Amino acid sequence: MNAPDPVTENVAEHAGELREETIFTWGAPPLKFGAGAIDEIGFEMSQHGVRRVLIITDATVNATGIPARIADSLAAHRISSEIFDGVHVEPTDDSMDKAAGYAREQGPWDGFVAVGGGSAIDTAKAVNLMTTDGGELMDYLNKPIGRAAAPRGQLKPLIAVPTTAGTGSESTAMCVLDVLSMKVKTGISHWRLRPTLAVIDPLVTLTLPPEVTAAAGMDIVCHAVESYTARWYQTFDRKAPEERVTYCGANPISDLWCERSMTLLAESFRTAVRDGDDLQARSNMMMAATFAGMGFGNSGVHVPHANAYPIAGMVKDYRPAGYPHDEPMVPHGQSVSLTAPEAFRFSFESAPDRHLRAASLLDPGHDRLDDATEQLPAVLTSLMRDIGIPNGIGGVGYTEDDIPDLVPGTMKQQRLLATCPRPVTEDDIAGIFARSIENW
Structure with missing residues (x-):
């Protein structure tokens, strides 16, 4: 029989006595930053072995041509894509459900690219969650509004491409939305929601009002x-x-x-x-x-x-x-x-x-x-x-x-x-x- 390890015994003894928190967690996605970075999205997505990608954006951003440029980058690496530009600025439960419905009807998808402000990135997180994990929006919303259910497994690759300097949603593990029937905002929070990669290209913000x-x-x-x-x-x-x-x-x-x-x-x-x-x-x-x-x-x-x-x-x-x-x-x-x-x-x-x-x-x-x-x-x-x-x-x-x-x-x-x-x-x-x- 092995002799007791005094270090292990000491740690276990002190851990049992602790009442206050001694541990913090920190996480963030990998980052690619710089002028022209969006032209490398095709390469980055190809590293995940995907063949079909849904690009999620809003109509205003889509009109800039940035999502089409990303689609071209994906095509150069033999990845097919479609653009969904129905994101609602300041998303709601209704708009997220509609986006998820579109994704389900047109899917399956191997991955997602979110292009826009926090509204687009948050919508993409919710779409990825609902279509990959299989639940409904209320299953995941924070308590006491929803059930705060945790996703059961890893989600699909999601590349986040912010076009505004604000929400930081490309770095975070949460998404925010309005629940129309309650006239209140809430969100979903879980580490699996973090994008797989944040691609940040300051050139795309030059025309912001x-x-x-x-x-x-x-x-x-x-x-x-x-x-x-x-x-x-x-x-x-x-x-x-x-x-x-x-x-x-x-x-x-x-x-x-x-x-x-x-x-x-x-x-x-x-x-x-x-x-x-x-x-x-x-x-x-x-x-x-x-x-x-x-x-x-x-x-x-x-x-x-x-x-x-x-x-x-x-x-x-x-x-x-x-x-x-x-x-x-x-x-x-x-x-x-x-x-x-x-x-x-x-x-x-x-x-x-x-x-x-x-x-x-x-x-x-x-x-x-x-x-x-x-x-x-x-x-x-x-x-x-x-x-x-x-x-x-x-x-x-x-x-x-x-x-x-x-x-x-x-x-x-x-x-x-x-x-x-x-x-x-x-x-x-x-x-x-x-x-x-x-x-x-």
Whole structure:
């Protein structure tokens, strides 16, 4: 009989005593970045042995010719493809079901390419999940709205090609959508949803309107800052391996990506909005989006994103410049930013140094304020005013009378609120909304 291993015994003894979390997880897809990268998608997909691919995009992106160019790259490697351009900007349960229905009817497919903003990439993730795993959308949606079922096996190869610098969806393991019947946004979160490869070509963003650049860029800002100020991973209760979730809290690796993202934003965000032809600024914004995705996609976001879901889901008549006006909408990047200044006032006391560091990274030249609580909100509102973001939730049509209806939509986002660095009540959220009617 072998003698006991003192190291193994020591580890087992201490593991049994642990009540707080000691483990964090981090993951991201491989990345191919640079001008002309989309022309190598055919080669990349051929490495997975596929022969038939569905390209998922929206009508506006399809009109640019980028999906057809990708189809040509696939054909050069003897891979046939079809283009589905029915993605809904700010996807809904209905639009995702329709996309999955098309994929089922025209399939089977060996792989997928998503081309567009977060709407296209998130739709492709959901289509891949439903057609490969065989379930319905409600099976996978986060609780308490859906069942939060995990996919039973590996999904098909998915190459994500962002055409906006914003969501970072090419890096993350989640997708977001509106549930129309509930007038609320929710999502699906599982590590198997991560794209197989992110192909990022800054040339495809040069023609983005300034309003879209501004809104998408504010999504990057909120991803980076929320992730950086999120609850530290060791403050959670210890989880069993099968209980580990994608959002594990702020951690050393996510911090690095978020810090770099904020530095790039400081260098290039205003320039990209003002001068869309500046390739260096566009490249920096694409990197900032991807890096923030590598951060928040593992650590998590909190109050600004939780508030954004009912803001977008309950929109009345607001129609933003630079976007299709088929129906009212609040672009995701706008919706997450509208309560961000007040949300970070709320979270400041939980991690003052992190809030001040975020402000310094986003705007190194900003004057230091006597009230430290106001430093990050002041940096954010200065940026938002410069790039034309609406002035609070009042700027997209909400009043104080709407707050009782907005709060329940936020409180449904417990997956996000759990990552807030301090406990959040309904009264807290109501106060944040009330003080966000106007931000300046």
